[in-house]
Amino acid sequence: MTSSTTEPTTYAVAADADVVRVRQAVRDLAVQAKFSLVDQTKLVTATSELARNTLVYGGGGEALVALLDKAGRPGIEIWFRDEGPGIPDLDLALTDGWTSGGGMGLGLSGAKRLVDEFEVDTAPDRGTRVRIVKWRR
Amino acid sequence: MDRVPILRIGDVLLVSIQVDLQDDIALALQDDLSQRIVDTGAKGVLIDISALEIVDSFVGRMISTTAAVSRVLDAETVVVGMQPAVAITLVELGLTLSGVRTALDVDRGLAILAGRESGVVAEADDDDQLDD
Numbered sequence: 609m610t611s612s613t614t615e616p617t618t619y620a621v622a623a624d625a626d627v628v629r630v631r632q633a634v635r636d637l638a639v640q641a642k643f644s645l646v647d648q649t650k651l652v653t654a655t656s657e658l659a660r661n662t663l664v665y666g667g668g669g670e671a672l673v674a675l676l677d678k679a680g681r682p683g684i685e686i687w688f689r690d691e692g693p694g695i696p697d698l699d700l701a702l703t704d705g706w707t708s709g710g711g712m713g714l715g716l717s718g719a720k721r722l723v724d725e726f727e728v729d730t731a732p733d734r735g736t737r738v739r740i741v742k743w744r745r
Numbered sequence: 746m747d748r749v750p751i752l753r754i755g756d757v758l759l760v761s762i763q764v765d766l767q768d769d770i771a772l773a774l775q776d777d778l779s780q781r782i783v784d785t786g787a788k789g790v791l792i793d794i795s796a797l798e799i800v801d802s803f804v805g806r807m808i809s810t811t812a813a814v815s816r817v818l819d820a821e822t823v824v825v826g827m828q829p830a831v832a833i834t835l836v837e838l839g840l841t842l843s844g845v846r847t848a849l850d851v852d853r854g855l856a857i858l859a860g861r862e863s864g865v866v867a868e869a870d871d872d873d874q875l876d877d
Contacts, residue, residue: 624767632765635798649799649830653838656801660768704839715802718838 613685616674621688627659630671634686637675641682643744651684651742654719658688658738661715666690666736676741683724683743691735698728749774751781757858758782758820759851761793771807778811782818789858790815793851795826805840812845822846825854 619630634655638648655671662669669690676683695701704717716738720726725741747770752759758781760774778790792808794800800808812822825848827835835842848854 624769628765628767631799646830646833649828649834650837653799653801653834656799656803657838660801660803718802718840721837721839722834 611676611678613677614675616672616685616687619671619673620668621659621662621671621690622668623663627656627663630659630673631656633673634684637673637684638742641675641684641744643684643742647742647745650722651740654722654740654742655686657715657719658686658740661738662688662690662692662736665695666692668692669735676743678743681743683741685739685741688738689735694732694734694736695728695730696732698730702728746770746773748777751777753781753785753787756785756787757789757791757855758785758787759791759793761796763796766797766804768803771804775807775811775814779814779818782815782820788820790820790822791851791854791858792822792824793826793854794824794831795828795850797828797831800827800831800835800840802838802840805835805838805842808845809842816844821858823848823854823857825849825851 617633619633620626621630631652635648635652638651643651659671662671667690669688672687674685676685702717702720719740723740723742727739728736730736747764749760749762749764749770758778760778764770781787782790808824815822823846827847846857848857
């Protein structure tokens, strides 16, 4: 089985307009990788939730977007990184309806449902890194 | 910052979102709509989201809040034109837009709002279909 990763493209996440820019970049890549419209929409929606978290809770950061290939099957990998306060209780943050800020509490838990792979690395004062992958079906 | 235009047709306010909605524009739209309802005495708000490629939790909350605020201000909100892929994603995300009336297109949305006025729809909260 061969697998490869393109060099990721880095996008700053420092303002509302940046969230839109990352969404559009992920959409373009998902179209290029011939994702179905529903899968494009799920990935772009998850991207929107996580980029907003990076901006609002992480105080800004960056998103790294890469195209994967696993034995001819394309996938899209996105890292969201911030140097913010971190998530004190990750299990709680992944609970539907729980929110620390004025949101609906669906950002993390909802995004997780929309993608195939979902990993969070976070600790207080160490910032947060979230990695998601969605594979073409 | 761009703003989403609000058109007034009779006593209905019509909003057609044609941009990739960023958060501050969505919030401004929510505020603008509330103010326009008060200024115009509009009885209905029609939000066309057929051009929206995604509805995430933020936009979903904006829609729910707008519907709730307009209800308090004696106006009904109908959201029309949601794309199927958006609907599927929205439900999987965990958003149900409870309390928000929806219709497939602008025509049906306007019919719902017109029905409310003439009293055709007796229990608007429970009926999704307009009985002609």
